[in-house]
């Protein structure tokens with residue numbers, strides 16, 4: 001239901017991004033999905049990858065400002081409207097979404113998100129039989 | 140309780156002693172070509188100094204005067220009585236030199252011994268001096284002072300942290316002198332080596348100084364090392380360490396008024412500030428023979444703490460140094476000291492101790508940008524980063540009265556400030 005995500009705090013410099021990706025390459029860590037959002041001053045680069053704990057250590061040892069945390073990951077059938085259905089479930093339960101992004105994996109859509117109430121989110125996912133993905137299935 | 144009877148003097152006794160020693164000093168200064176000329180130019184004679192208030196008739200002495208008269212121009216004794224000199228290199232112009240007779244060195248050692256005794260150190264303590272030796276006065280100054288008190292004194296000097304830690308554990312060091320940033324470094328190495336300062340060492344007293352630091356930084360050091368850390372103040376022009384020192388109350392540094400007369404002036408108008416207000420520290424040495432200094436402008440900013448100290452000593456207390464008058468930033472007509480900003484930043488556990496202040500002109504307005512490093516990425520939620528930024532901005536504004544732009548940056552991206560380095564970049568356009 002939840003998977004590990006790396007969050008990297010970067011200044012808006014292309015150099016940092018390249019450095020992270022090169023470190024991944026050297027350590028043979030596979031990127032599954034990533035997203036970057038930025039404000040005027042700084043950005044947070046969010047990554048789903050193989051071996052997140054090792055990836056975390058690699059980045060930390062390289063002096064990069066990084067955090068490892070859990071995010072929800074649910075799977076959606078590859079047809080229109082499924083994302084809306086899932087978000088409606090959360091909305092109806094009064095859960096606020098902090099951020100969300102999605103990617104395709106083996107013909108299925110994966111919706112990754114963080115909410116303001118993890119307990120309630122777990123409950124809503126189970127009660128509404130939303131299917132989710134575990135870390136093993138990612139790579 | 141007290142090492143010297145001078146510590147127990149009442150205010151009237153202190154002032155009587157000061158006047159006597161000031162009159163002696165002024166008369167003695169006429170042996171130096173520099174002061175003889177100064178007095179002639181000012182139309183003053185030593186006989187004009189009849190009360191402590193008359194001190195204000197004497198012109199100031201500045202660091203520039205020391206440079207201009209490098210190396211021996213301020214000697215007030217014949218050079219065959221001079222036994223030591225300390226010199227501090229300046230980034231501009233000549234270095235400065237301070238000369239000492241044997242009597243000066245003895246009195247210096249006494250002052251340092253008094254300071255160390257005041258914080259509870261005794262002959263059975265083992266004192267490790269992890270401070271630069273050579274021209275830097277923190278080395279020999281503490282060495283002779285600690286020996287004078289009768290302590291086993293380890294001249295560990297600075298650097299080679301692992302060796303320092305071996306000394307601490309092997310020699311059973313109970314007291315250590317170092318600059319605050321070096322104590323932090325020692326602790327990091329202790330952690331790497333699995334040494335717990337509380338369990339594995341006998342350290343209980345730290346003397347820190349020579350580098351401006353905030354109260355928060357002191358408390359952090361005390362917490363991590365499991366010790367009491369006392370603030371030391373000195374400067375090479377006034378011998379070195381031993382000028383002012385905290386007592387066990389840890390609330391202000393007693394300045395030894397049997398050695399110095401203290402004034403606090405406004406660095407712009409050169410007039411005394413009202414009691415208790417911040418200004419530039421001006422010191423007159425009254426217990427020194429080789430090279431006395433009259434009304435020396437130290438450039439250090441501080442204030443005299445009002446009220447009496449619970450320890451009973453009536454020697455005035457200086458507040459923690461607020462920085463250098465040269466470091467003062469004037470922004471939008473407000474006087475700001477970098478240490479004010481540092482003090483606020485240190486209160487945020489989310490931040491590292493590194494920061495950079497940049498002043499720049501934007502659309503003909505001068506603005507301050509404060510960049511701070513996030514210690515850890517404690518959240519990946521923008522809203523929480525923004526609220527942290529807002530809270531830092533609000534607290535800074537309350538302290539310095541102008542609103543800075545606060546920018547969070549990843550750890551390790553700002554230049555590491557070494558020693559006394561000031562973390563201010565002034566890029567303002569001057570019109």
Ligand SMILES: [Zn+2]
Pocket residue numbers: 386387388393448449450451452
């Ligand atoms: Zn006291």
